[in-house]
Structures are given as C-alpha cells and as structure tokens.
Amino acid sequence: MKEDRIATHGLLLTIDVGNTNVVLGLFQGDRLAHYWRLATSVSRTSDEAWIMLKSLCDSEEIDTGQIDGMAISSVVPDLTSIFADMARDRLNIKPYEVKAETAPSLKISYKDPTAVGADRICNAVAGYDRCGGPLIVADYGTATTFDVINRQGDYLGGIITPGIELAQKILRQSAARLPKVSLQFPPKVIADTTETSIQAGILYGAVDKLEGLCRRIWDELGESGHVMATGGLSPLIAQHTEVIDTVEPNLVLEGLRILFSRHG
Numbered sequence: 001m002k003e004d005r006i007a008t009h010g011l012l013l014t015i016d017v018g019n020t021n022v023v024l025g026l027f028q029g030d031r032l033a034h035y036w037r038l039a040t041s042v043s044r045t046s047d048e049a050w051i052m053l054k055s056l057c058d059s060e061e062i063d064t065g066q067i068d069g070m071a072i073s074s075v076v077p078d079l080t081s082i083f084a085d086m087a088r089d090r091l092n093i094k095p096y097e098v099k100a101e102t103a104p105s106l107k108i109s110y111k112d113p114t115a116v117g118a119d120r121i122c123n124a125v126a127g128y129d130r131c132g133g134p135l136i137v138a139d140y141g142t143a144t145t146f147d148v149i150n151r152q153g154d155y156l157g158g159i160i161t162p163g164i165e166l167a168q169k170i171l172r173q174s175a176a177r178l179p180k181v182s183l184q185f186p187p188k189v190i191a192d193t194t195e196t197s198i199q200a201g202i203l204y205g206a207v208d209k210l211e212g213l214c215r216r217i218w219d220e221l222g223e224s225g226h227v228m229a230t231g232g233l234s235p236l237i238a239q240h241t242e243v244i245d246t247v248e249p250n251l252v253l254e255g256l257r258i259l260f261s262r263h264g
Contacts, residue, residue, distance in 0.1 A: 010066050011026050011033075011066045012026070012027040012067075012069040012071065012257060013025075013069065013087075013091075014071050014072075014073075014253045014256040014257060014260075015070070015072045015074070015256075016072075016073050016253055016256070017072065017073065017075065017083065018040060018119065019141075020040055021037050021038065021039060021040055021141075022040050023038075025250060025253040025256075026057075027257050032250060032257075035250060035253065036056050037232070040079070042079060046085040046086045046090075049086045050090045064090075064091070067091055069096075069264060070083075070087045070095045071096045071097075071259065071264060072096070072118075072256070073098045073118035073122050073252055074118060075118065080097065083095070096263065098121055098122060098256060099118055100114045100116055100121065104263070105125075105263065106125055106153075106155055107154040107155065108154075108155045109154055109157060117145075119139065119145075119252050120145060121155070121259075122252040122255025122256055122259065123137040123147055123255060124147050125258050125259055126251045126252070126255035126258055127147075127149060127228050127255075128153045129254075130246070131245075131246065132153075133150050133153060133225055134148070134151055134218075134221060134224065134225030135149040135225055136148055136149075136158075136217055136227045136228070137149070137229075137251065138214075138228070138230070138234070138237075139230050139251070139252075140229065140231035140233040140237060141163055141231045143160050143166070144160075144206070145158060146214075148221070150221070151225075159213055159217075164202060164206050168183070168202055183202070183203065183233065183236070184203075185199065185200075185203050185204070185236075185239075189204055203236075207241050210243055214227055226245050227244050227245050227246075228245065228246045228247070228248055230247070230248050230249060232249065234247050235247055
C-alpha cells in the first residue's frame, strides 16, 4: 500500500454525511461538477462505500483515478471512519475531516468550539465567503439549524430545532390515526382536511419559525443582514417567505471545498 498523500489538483471529492442523507460532490477547481444525494446507511462498509462511489462515477464516465483529494463533513461517527478508510485504501489519499480543530480560519465563539457540528462549520465558512456578514444560515436537514456569523466572519452560535421531516415523523409515531402526507404547502392555512391540516401546521409553521427566529436574532445582534437557506427542503420554504435572500442547496459541499483549500 502506498503512503497517504494530500492532493493539490485534480478532482476533489466532498462528502456531507448527515443523519438522513449522504451527499457526495465532485469539484473541478471551484466548480461543483457532479453531486449525488443518497440515503444514510450506518451498516455500509468501506468496500460498499467504494462500490457505490465507483458506480456513481462510472455512470457519469468519470475516472476515479482523477480524484486526488477528499474532504468530509460528518455528524455520523460510524460513517466517518468508513469513508476515511475508503479514501486511504481505494483512492490512496489522506482524507481531510472538518471539525473545529481542523478549521482554525473560522473563529468560533461557542463555549465549547469542539461541540459545533462539521456541517455548521462548513455552512458558516461558505455562507460568509458568498455574501459576508452579518449572516444567518438556515439549514433544513434532519434538524433545522440557524447559524449566526457576524460582520467580521466570526461564528457566534445559533439555534437547533427539529427538522421538517422529523416533525412529520414524530407526529405520526405519536398519533397513530394521523396519515403520512406529502410535504407540499396546502392552498390555505385554515385547512379543511386532516391531510392539509398537517401540511399547514408543519410547513407554514416552519415559515413562521424562520421569520420569528430571524427577527429575534437580528434584534439581539443589533443589526440585520443576509439570510441564506440550504438543505434539501430550502427551495420549498423559500417560495413562501420574503425573509430568505439566497438559497444554496449544497452549501456544506462548498464549505468543504473552501476549507480543504485552506487547511487540507
């Protein structure tokens, strides 16, 4: 086996490992050339991860031999090691894992900086790189997070709430007679069926949560700024509010690229 190497050119593989989805992206320079969104599976082995990556690349006629760098953001520790092993064993590269200790360019004001999730670090770095501060990044994942970056680019902290899909799941688990509904906005808030009542509560509730928390954050900060939304459901929410200024569905991947260029 050859020694690990840290690459400086070619294709950069970025992996955002969340509780619900794993998103893989391939960057050519600063351009996101390809990306794929897959279901998270903690039972996956490093060999299976390699087969999955190879199959995805083959489907786009991408030579995996061109991948000479990998950056990973993970909130699932078991999968972190699996993808790291894949990078070393199959790609012969040393993976760069984002965490507070490996991202010194971001000043983190959390009482315990190591407690800040890798995805939130990536969002803060990429969001500030795109539009400066003050900035709120709302990430619609398994949890909905609100991260606050000041004018100087420092990460101040934020808010964690149950995500939209998680709220729907918990509602069904706790009330057996309630049906599963599609995540689409109903035509009116005062709903006249059980299905649209659930949709109104979850989705209009998510919009009001966004608008109310952003207002409280700006009041506490003493100035207002830009609101950026990311995550799979961010385009849906953005269609129903004027608070969101920018939607960047793959912000974590962009943050991985930036951090790799600085510290990888």
